[in-house]
Amino acid sequence: MVIKVKDLPEEEYILPGTRMCSGCGLQIAYRWALKALGPNTIVCNPASCSTVTGGVGGYTPIKVPVMYDCFETVAAHASGVSAALTAKGKDKETVVVAWAGDGGTYDIGIQGLSGAAERRSNFIYVCYNNQAYMNTGIQRSSATPFGAKTTTTPIIGKAQVNKNMFKIMRAHGLSYIATCASGYPQDLFEKFQKAREFNGKGVRFIEILSSCPPGWGHKVNESVEVTKKAVESGYWPLMEVIEGKLVISNPSKKYLDKSKRKDVRDYLKMQSRFKHFTEDDYKVWEQYIDDLWQELKWELEKQSDL
Numbered sequence: 001m002v003i004k005v006k007d008l009p010e011e012e013y014i015l016p017g018t019r020m021c022s023g024c025g026l027q028i029a030y031r032w033a034l035k036a037l038g039p040n041t042i043v044c045n046p047a048s049c050s051t052v053t054g055g056v057g058g059y060t061p062i063k064v065p066v067m068y069d070c071f072e073t074v075a076a077h078a079s080g081v082s083a084a085l086t087a088k089g090k091d092k093e094t095v096v097v098a099w100a101g102d103g104g105t106y107d108i109g110i111q112g113l114s115g116a117a118e119r120r121s122n123f124i125y126v127c128y129n130n131q132a133y134m135n136t137g138i139q140r141s142s143a144t145p146f147g148a149k150t151t152t153t154p155i156i157g158k159a160q161v162n163k164n165m166f167k168i169m170r171a172h173g174l175s176y177i178a179t180c181a182s183g184y185p186q187d188l189f190e191k192f193q194k195a196r197e198f199n200g201k202g203v204r205f206i207e208i209l210s211s212c213p214p215g216w217g218h219k220v221n222e223s224v225e226v227t228k229k230a231v232e233s234g235y236w237p238l239m240e241v242i243e244g245k246l247v248i249s250n251p252s253k254k255y256l257d258k259s260k261r262k263d264v265r266d267y268l269k270m271q272s273r274f275k276h277f278t279e280d281d282y283k284v285w286e287q288y289i290d291d292l293w294q295e296l297k298w299e300l301e302k303q304s305d306l
């Protein structure tokens with residue numbers, strides 16, 4: 001069931017006037033996530049583009065408390081805030097969110113995240129994945145996909161495929177894991193509400209594919225369309241793992257059937273970071289998507305046999 005726009009709360013927790021670029025997918029995601037979580041939310045935020053949202057000089061457009069921390073420490077920070085709330089008996093009403101980029105999650109913050117997940121610290125960990133270190137000038141991260149040009153992979157693009165964070169987090173046995181995309185705000189809204197309902201059940205992990213016009217090289221008015229194409233091609237499945245069980249979300253369900261998936265080249269050709277692609281590069285992507293769905297299908301079949 002997808003929530004109707006008329007049923008959404010009108011309250012906004014990120015007001016107009018942020019310092020994000022026009023068309024920033026992260027901004028859409030951040031706004032809708034806070035809408036779903038409500039006013040009793042504390043955000044822990046490491047160095048990244050989302051830090052920029054907070055504004056400068058004592059003014060901020062964000063209406064919930066946001067605490068900044070070092071690049072590598074957000075999961076330890078959120079663990080501490082959540083433990084303090086428990087000590088004060090306030091952990092039921094207030095939700096703690098660690099809100100980090102892909103660099104802060106896949107790379108420098110991964111050991112803190114893994115430790116917090118294993119300890120069953122109680123917070124929602126969000127990785128908004130714009131697939132590079134955007135805030136410092138578009139350097140490649142281990143989330144950057146195969147072939148993408150960045151300022152540190154400037155000639156033929158990145159030679160390796162990205163890490164699979166979804167699988168890494170699954171291996172921690174979390175109560176709730178989900179993928180979202182900034183072009184599907186209603187799906188994102190519902191998943192954040194669900195993650196909130198799992199309060200008290202350790203780390204809940206949500207990863208959001210977030211478009212970035214300067215980093216990906218698409219037009220500012222294509223920010224929603226580009227992540228829609230990522231989902232429609234099957235490249236970015238929207239899904240959840242609830243208490244260990246895999247569920248493909250409604251917008252992605254039909255892509256279990258390969259013939260329903262749109263051509264991933266439409267997605268890639270919208271972005272200048274893939275402009276240099278040869279036929280062989282496109283084939284790597286097509287194979288990546290086929291393998292991904294084969295594995296998901298295999299798991300769904302195994303689940304239905306149980």
Ligand SMILES: Cc1ncc(C[n+]2csc(CCOP(=O)(O)OP(=O)(O)O)c2C)c(N)n1
Nearest residue numbers: 047048049071101102103104132133134135
């Ligand atoms: C220890 C440390 N190394 C490097 C930096 C510089 N730095 C600040 S933000 C950032 C990039 C963050 O990338 P990501 O987490 O993907 O978030 P994004 O900027 O893409 O939103 C870097 C490298 C830092 N603040 N601290």
Ligand code: SF4
Nearest residue numbers: 020021024049134212
């Ligand atoms: S560089 Fe990208 S992620 Fe950062 S504020 Fe601009 S659009 Fe958003």
Ligand SMILES: [Mg+2]
Nearest residue numbers: 101102132134
């Ligand atoms: Mg990033």
